Amino acid sequence: MEINLTNWLTWLPFDRFRSPRPVVAVIRLSGVIGQGGRFQQGLNIHALGSSLETAFKTSGLTAVALAINSPGGAPAQSNLIYARIRALAAEKEMPVLAFAEDVAASGGYWLACAADEIYADVNSIVGSIGVVSAGFGFQDMLEKVGVERRIHAQGDRKAMLDPFEPERESDVKRLLAIQKNIHDNFKNLVRERRGERVKISDRKLFSGDIWTGREALDAGLIDGLGEMREILHQKYGDDVKIREVGRKSSFLKRLIGRGSASAPDLNFENPLGNLPGQLLTAIEDRAFWSRFGL
Numbered sequence: 143m144e145i146n147l148t149n150w151l152t153w154l155p156f157d158r159f160r161s162p163r164p165v166v167a168v169i170r171l172s173g174v175i176g177q178g179g180r181f182q183q184g185l186n187i188h189a190l191g192s193s194l195e196t197a198f199k200t201s202g203l204t205a206v207a208l209a210i211n212s213p214g215g216a217p218a219q220s221n222l223i224y225a226r227i228r229a230l231a232a233e234k235e236m237p238v239l240a241f242a243e244d245v246a247a248s249g250g251y252w253l254a255c256a257a258d259e260i261y262a263d264v265n266s267i268v269g270s271i272g273v274v275s276a277g278f279g280f281q282d283m284l285e286k287v288g289v290e291r292r293i294h295a296q297g298d299r300k301a302m303l304d305p306f307e308p309e310r311e312s313d314v315k316r317l318l319a320i321q322k323n324i325h326d327n328f329k330n331l332v333r334e335r336r337g338e339r340v341k342i343s344d345r346k347l348f349s350g351d352i353w354t355g356r357e358a359l360d361a362g363l364i365d366g367l368g369e370m371r372e373i374l375h376q377k378y379g380d381d382v383k384i385r386e387v388g389r390k391s392s393f394l395k396r397l398i399g400r401g402s403a404s405a406p407d408l409n410f411e412n413p414l415g416n417l418p419g420q421l422l423t424a425i426e427d428r429a430f431w432s433r434f435g436l
Contacts, residue, residue: 164204164378166239167197168370168386171208171223175215175249185212185253187222190388194223197387198230204378206231208240208257209370214248214270217324224331227256239377241370242266247352248274251363252328255335260364261373262355268363271328272350273321336362 175185197206208227214220231238240246240257247270254260254268262268291306302313329348332340340347341362358364366373374382 167200172211211243212250220249220252266355268358
């Protein structure tokens with residue numbers, strides 16, 4: 143039997159090898175930024191490091207997309223994650239796009255600034271470029287219940303802002319100085335990454351205010367409006383391959399509160415485990431989200 147090699151070769155997908163489909167790796171940055179607990183998916187460099195490395199090593203990579211849904215959290219972790227993304231982007235010479243979902247505020251916006259372009263939904267909450275610290279004072283409660291607070295420390299500042307002691311003006315002054323330092327770092331980062339795209343005054347930009355997606359576009363905090371897949375298809379074509387990269391929660395975590403901060407820390411020798419600590423963490427996380435009506 144005679145084989146016509148020329149006709150047979152026309153069926154091979156050489157065009158695909160000559161022009162491979164563009165690939166975009168997507169990494170989700172969802173939740174409060176910080177260390178988190180055993181059943182809490184806190185955003186931190188330890189938990190995200192390997193996923194970020196994997197995303198930037200994806201075969202045939204065209205770009206990396208960050209799907210962000212975070213109300214903020216720890217400034218140091220925000221910057222560590224930001225720095226790792228920028229380092230990988232520079233090393234691989236790879237464009238990075240950020241997509242705000244419900245909220246990319248405070249540390250969430252810090253993460254978004256790791257991208258070369260930022261997009262949001264018209265109803266996304268964006269901004270909150272500021273620093274806040276909140277707590278409680280319990281000194282009067284202790285007196286009412288007949289409890290005496292005993293604390294011994296070396297160093298004048300070691301017990302600074304103890305919630306069971308009356309607030310001292312010098313402690314507040316020191317805290318505000320620390321906050322100013324962090325706020326200055328945040329401002330410098332936004333200036334560096336957004337530059338002339340910002341269309342509002344520094345006073346308004348760095349007031350801690352928040353904007354909807356459309357307002358953020360007008361202010362220059364973001365570059366466009368739209369849903370992630372829609373934008374990626376517009377930029378890279380209908381045949382773009384979108385690959386999600388990252389850890390998936392186990393069945394047990396999904397069963398017990400879907401990896402949320404409210405899920406208790408199980409310990410079968412001590413059924414209550416660290417339940418009080420987990421509840422406090424859940425309350426703190428709930429406070430982060432509720433600042434943005436979520």
